Amino acid sequence: MNPPTIVFLSGKGGTGKTSVTAAFAVLGGHQVLADADVEAANLHILLAPRVEEQGEFEGSKVAIKDDSLCTRCGECREACRFEAIDEEFNIDPWLCEGCGACVHACPVDAIRLEPQVTGHWITGTSARGPFAGAELLPGEENSGKLVTLVRQKARQIASRVETPWVLVDGPPGIGCPVIASVTGVDGAVLVTEPTVSGLHDVERALGVVRHFGAPAALVINKWDLSPATAERIESWATERQLPVLARIPYDPAVPRAMVAGKSVVETDPEAPASRALRDAYARFRQLVLG
């Protein structure tokens, strides 16, 4: 039987997704782990996996034109819907979507599509279990496809080893990489903070999670930075029938642990954040494994 896959999301960045994922990984002991935040991959900083396999990722194609064949007829420019071809018929690789409309439109076959390396993936072993991750090369496209690749690697590993679950540290936002992270998961942990932006964005993230039919639970991180807003988020969660795993207090021990390259539950198990994370983990375990 396939172990359940759980993704950690937030909508808004910087609410503590990675710190919560790492804490659950430490408390979980041994399991398959994946970092799907391929544009700002940080989980490896806390889990220090030893790399065993790695590879390049060809995520997209880009149109290349042979100027010696080009007759400047302009068909390509007309065909391109991404405004990637200028008045001089130069192709802008940043705007090129790699769709090939120009290739099909060109009457003299002057344009071809070439695959681009857009990222790197790794698999390896951390002290908390097997690890799969990837990083998009800065400025490249198609982070969604790279997320899908990371999840495939994690699933392959999970089919070979004993693991209670696969924990996936997800990206912020609600777009392409988030959709790739949430498709087909068995559950989502939404990590938010008690700010107007935290609530606004977690609401959108919950929309995406429910759009894909996955059950979700909420962690309110740094709750005491604004108890009144935390209260508002809790009543919002109740209205939306979203279980709250725990409120975690703002705790300077968390960035201190990060500087040490560890999770706060390891470096400072009696810190207020660590106690709250243990409560959150116990409820999480109960919800996922029964």
Added chain:
Amino acid sequence: MRRRGPLLMILAVASGKGGTGKTTVAVGLALALSETRPVQLLDADVEAPNAHLFLDVTWTGERRVVTWRPRIDPEACDLCGLCVEACEFGALARAGEKILVFDELCHGCGVCRRVCPRDAITEIEVPLGKVQVGEADGFPFARGVLDVGEATATPVVHALKREIDPDRLAILDCPPGTGCPTIASLRGADAAILVTEPTPFGLHDLKAAVSVARAVGVPAGVVVNRDGIGDDGVLRWCEEEGIPVLARIPFDREIAALYAEGRNPARESATFREAVLAALAGLEREVLA
């Protein structure tokens, strides 16, 4: 002494890591500058647009952003499969006597319609998101919003950037990350403020953000937000790389509490206001000179 005219036309406020304080800095700058200089604020974080939460906005207009999806006429289709072959995104597949369209994989490029020899494909318009324009606290404000469940944020960013007023300093609150929506926001900016926090996560993602800014040729300086919470890795790295640190904003529970309730610290904290203005002055002096 008054300057002769702004050196800066488009200023991007960006970061690799989310939640470092981009929106606080972008909104704070717009508020602090609006008394002395014509500014405009654009929220390009279309997946998680938050700037309006800190402003008193009156919306005056709204435009839908759309894309296209193919629909296949089964009467006209002879199942030749040329469309399936031509689609670079795997959005079409043949299943028995039918061509299936996977809307969520479609990029709306129109290649399938172009290659269909029997004109069996038409395209329908589908909504992706919207651009809203309005007035906020004495300056023009616009934001892009991606619809929940949609994947492609970039067209919404492009549509938003058409609202840039060339007679004002346009401040763009960019999405986090290093992918397409970030590139779409950053490109064409005259300079960027990269907001980070002094932690290993902040440093790791700042390095990626600096690579992106370099790749698209936008000169950048760094603002260290929540100074004091972590270590000096960011400062050391910026020094090694010769990247100017424009301002350091100390971590302050009071600023965090203001932000939590939707109040921008530029209105209530002189320290914060001075820090963002110093960052802009530093950017004009060190990066654009």
